[in-house]
Amino acid sequence: MTVEPGWYADPAEPTTQRYWDGEGWVGTPLPADATPPPGPPPADEPEPLPAPTSGAGAARGSPATLAGMPPVGGTPPVSGAPQSGPPYGTPPVSGAPQSGPPYGTPPYGPPPGWPGPYWVAPPPRPHGLELAPLGARVLARLIDIGLVLLLNVLVNGWFVWRFVQEIEPVTREIFRRAMAGDSTTEGLPQASPQADWLQVVILLIAAALWFAYEVPSVANSGQTFGKRVMGIKVVALTETEQPGFGRSFRRWNMLGLPVFLWSCCGIGFLIQLVDCALAFFDRPLRQALHDKRGQTVVVRLPSRAGSPPEPTPTDSSGGPAS
Numbered sequence: 001m002t003v004e005p006g007w008y009a010d011p012a013e014p015t016t017q018r019y020w021d022g023e024g025w026v027g028t029p030l031p032a033d034a035t036p037p038p039g040p041p042p043a044d045e046p047e048p049l050p051a052p053t054s055g056a057g058a059a060r061g062s063p064a065t066l067a068g069m070p071p072v073g074g075t076p077p078v079s080g081a082p083q084s085g086p087p088y089g090t091p092p093v094s095g096a097p098q099s100g101p102p103y104g105t106p107p108y109g110p111p112p113g114w115p116g117p118y119w120v121a122p123p124p125r126p127h128g129l130e131l132a133p134l135g136a137r138v139l140a141r142l143i144d145i146g147l148v149l150l151l152n153v154l155v156n157g158w159f160v161w162r163f164v165q166e167i168e169p170v171t172r173e174i175f176r177r178a179m180a181g182d183s184t185t186e187g188l189p190q191a192s193p194q195a196d197w198l199q200v201v202i203l204l205i206a207a208a209l210w211f212a213y214e215v216p217s218v219a220n221s222g223q224t225f226g227k228r229v230m231g232i233k234v235v236a237l238t239e240t241e242q243p244g245f246g247r248s249f250r251r252w253n254m255l256g257l258p259v260f261l262w263s264c265c266g267i268g269f270l271i272q273l274v275d276c277a278l279a280f281f282d283r284p285l286r287q288a289l290h291d292k293r294g295q296t297v298v299v300r301l302p303s304r305a306g307s308p309p310e311p312t313p314t315d316s317s318g319g320p321a322s
Contacts, residue, residue, distance in 0.1 A: 007036040124284050127240060129299035131286055132232040134279060137298055141276065143226030148210050156205045159198055166195035199263060207259045211252065219248035231303065237285075237295045251294030 003020060009032060010016045016029035019040050027041030123131065152160075169189045177184070217224050222234040222243055234251070236243050243251070254275055261268030275289040282288070285297050 005040070126237065126285070126297050126299055127235060129235070129302065132230075132298040132300045134286065136230040136232050136300070137279065140224070140226035140230040140232060143229060144214065144224050147225060148206075148213055151209045151213065152206055155209060156202055159202050159205065163195060163198040163202060166192045166198060203260050203262065207256055210256050210259070214256075215245070215248045215252050218251065219243055219245040227298075231301045232298055233301055234296050234298055237297050243294070243296060247294045247296065251290045251296055254290035254293045 003022065005020060005022045007017050007030075008020050010018045010025075010029050013029065015032050017032050017034070017036060018025045018029045019027045019036070021040060030036055125131075170191050173188055214224055218234050220242060223232075227233060234243055234248075236247060255272055258268035258271040261271065277288075279286050279288040279291070285291075287297060291297060
């Protein structure tokens with residue numbers, strides 16, 4: 001169904017009227033109370049419609065977006081399409097009850113045939129900062145693991161060497177039986193009593209070194225060495241101050257305490273792996289389990305994101321936060 005050519009109220013500016021030639025608007029608009037000529041306007045009249053000056057007219061869209069809309073009381077020039085309610089672009093009738101959003105708002109659009117989606121929520125920006133890419137977080141964690149491992153070689157190396165010596169008779173016999181195709185465990189030599197307490201000491205030292213490396217640095221600056229290299233930072237989710245010791249400790253203990261379960265068939269390592277992997281599936285803040293425990297989020301620093309320099313956090317007295 002098409003609309004007959006004629007003069008109709010302009011949907012872009014109800015105080016004017018324009019000529020509809022059956023396919024689109026033509027000619028210059030006239031005042032709504034003016035008597036239009038009997039027929040189309042002269043061909044030499046300008047085509048563009050002046051932009052609406054009122055806020056209501058501007059909210060309804062520019063002339064370019066309204067060109068091709070049907071006139072008031074008409075239907076879109078789409079044959080065979082069922083119509084329910086007023087056509088797209090029709091302003092509300094004065095005094096008529098209104099249900100739904102105002103005329104010209106997104107529920108009236110996009111026009112038929114426009115590709116979707118019409119609107120997509122932007123990614124979150126905690127404290128105005130971009131979320132850290134997952135690749136940068138993985139690389140930062142690998143750098144930190146390498147440094148903590150180096151510290152363990154220097155501090156924990158002697159205890160590990162003594163532990164290997166204590167369990168060597170057991171591992172040698174297990175290896176010999178495996179090479180011979182013997183899977184029995186009867187008659188295996190027993191590890192010395194020192195092996196048990198050496199294992200406890202090794203795990204305690206490993207956890208202590210990790211704690212000393214990560215907790216104070218995240219509490220004071222939000223960055224370990226690996227995060228500093230990758231240009232990312234840990235920030236509190238709801239506060240602008242530095243994370244602080246308590247929040248940093250709560251964040252670390254979800255990763256650090258499972259160290260004591262490493263000797264239990266690798267359960268501790270599995271817990272740590274699941275904890276870190278959660279960041280790949282969590283939406284919208286990409287929080288790992290230790291982030292949720294500490295109520296923190298990892299962001300990219302403005303210098304890496306191409307944004308203005310980050311403002312220095314201040315304490316309650318107004319001076320720079322320590």
